[in-house]
Amino acid sequence: MRDQNARSNCEGQGMSTTETSAPPAPQEVREIRINPIVPAESVLVATARSMRPKKEEELAPRDTRKHVETCPFCRGNEAKTPPELLRLPEGSAEWELRLVPNLYPVLGDDRQDANFAFGLQQTIDGYGRHEVFVDHPEHGAAIHEWSEAHLALVFGAYRDRMRALYDSDKRLKYVLVFKNFGPAAGASIPHTHSQVIAMPVVPENVAAEVHNSAVHYGKHHYCIFCSLIDEALTFEATIYDRASGQIRRKINVGQYVIERGQHFIAVKPFASRYEWEVHILPLKHESDFLNVSDEQLADFARVMRRTMARLDAVIGGAQYNYFLHSVPHDAQREQHAASYHWHLEICPRTSIPTGFELGSGLFVNTMSPEAAAERLRNALPE
Numbered sequence: 001m002r003d004q005n006a007r008s009n010c011e012g013q014g015m016s017t018t019e020t021s022a023p024p025a026p027q028e029v030r031e032i033r034i035n036p037i038v039p040a041e042s043v044l045v046a047t048a049r050s051m052r053p054k055k056e057e058e059l060a061p062r063d064t065r066k067h068v069e070t071c072p073f074c075r076g077n078e079a080k081t082p083p084e085l086l087r088l089p090e091g092s093a094e095w096e097l098r099l100v101p102n103l104y105p106v107l108g109d110d111r112q113d114a115n116f117a118f119g120l121q122q123t124i125d126g127y128g129r130h131e132v133f134v135d136h137p138e139h140g141a142a143i144h145e146w147s148e149a150h151l152a153l154v155f156g157a158y159r160d161r162m163r164a165l166y167d168s169d170k171r172l173k174y175v176l177v178f179k180n181f182g183p184a185a186g187a188s189i190p191h192t193h194s195q196v197i198a199m200p201v202v203p204e205n206v207a208a209e210v211h212n213s214a215v216h217y218g219k220h221h222y223c224i225f226c227s228l229i230d231e232a233l234t235f236e237a238t239i240y241d242r243a244s245g246q247i248r249r250k251i252n253v254g255q256y257v258i259e260r261g262q263h264f265i266a267v268k269p270f271a272s273r274y275e276w277e278v279h280i281l282p283l284k285h286e287s288d289f290l291n292v293s294d295e296q297l298a299d300f301a302r303v304m305r306r307t308m309a310r311l312d313a314v315i316g317g318a319q320y321n322y323f324l325h326s327v328p329h330d331a332q333r334e335q336h337a338a339s340y341h342w343h344l345e346i347c348p349r350t351s352i353p354t355g356f357e358l359g360s361g362l363f364v365n366t367m368s369p370e371a372a373a374e375r376l377r378n379a380l381p382e
């Protein structure tokens with residue numbers, strides 16, 4: 001009985017090299033990787049083919065047309081959207097970007113529902129804003145096809161809109177900017193667009209990142225995201241199995257680095273939830289995306305465009321979600337300035353979650369993050 005327990009514990013932690021089981025083939029990975037920032041978002045990395053949840057070719061292809069006569073987001077059809085909130089350049093028929101209210105908002109300010117609690121049923125008034133950036137005039141343009149100047153313009157518009165929303169109403173605690181690109185990523189409108197949702201609560205996953213990084217800071221007086229960047233740029237190690245003396249793992253300098261600019265770095269998380277997940281972070285500590293300068297955005301655009309080109313080259317027509325995580329504008333904003341570090345998470349969707357994932361809350365990743373990082377690094381010349 002005790003033996004069995006010991007063994008299942010061991011397997012549960014992914015330490016598959018034991019005396020009783022044969023060591024796996026060198027490239028095969030089967031382990032649970034604990035997300036250092038949010039342990040609840042941990043990942044089962046299982047590269048055996050049988051674990052593959054869904055074949056890539058079953059995903060619906062994305063729309064690659066340049067202009068669609070009936071599309072409300074294409075140039076010339078501006079009257080088909082609700083009245084615009086912003087256009088860049090202002091007043092130009094040859095606009096680069098438009099911002100419009102979402103026609104079907106998930107949160108709004110049109111109703112004044114009070115918060116409600118009855119027994120175990122509890123609701124918070126769905127107050128907030130939901131807006132859509134038509135982020136490129138060309139219908140199906142993918143980010144790696146955008147110019148760097150355009151990408152910088154779009155992220156500058158995100159920054160300015162986030163600031164305006166926070167300033168407009170102190171009840172708004174978090175402004176989430178995200179993009180769904182392609183039907184596999186849940187985009188219901190085929191024209192490229194991104195969304196802004198301003199909400200009266202801090203989303204649970206952001207709150208967990210903020211809280212856990214503050215706890216880490218309390219212990220180490222150093223930002224955990226800065227530590228991750230330091231590790232990616234400097235850490236080299238060989239870990240041996242205690243019993244057999246065989247090499248269990250080798251970590252090389254730069255193994256997780258996908259792209260590096262003057263101000264930004266794109267890294268492959270050790271505990272990647274998605275096969276091709278990549279995060280982009282500022283190299284210098286900064287908690288709030290609102291403080292990013294135009295000069296920094298130019299570098300960000302270069303790092304991001306090259307990252308997206310790598311993803312597209314490796315996956316072929318990448319469909320993805322990305323979202324910005326920045327310090328929430330709640331009462332603890334100043335307190336979290338030293339411990340939290342803003343970042344962009346890019347999550348290409350090559351499979352659909354299965355019952356195992358939904359039932360266990362564990363993400364299943366069928367590709368070793370180290371192998372994925374290497375393929376992404378080799379995808380572009382230089």
Ligand SMILES: [Zn+2]
Nearest residue numbers: 071074139191
């Ligand atoms: Zn369109």
Ligand SMILES: [Zn+2]
Nearest residue numbers: 223226285341
């Ligand atoms: Zn930091």
Ligand SMILES: [Zn+2]
Nearest residue numbers: 209325343345
């Ligand atoms: Zn995050």
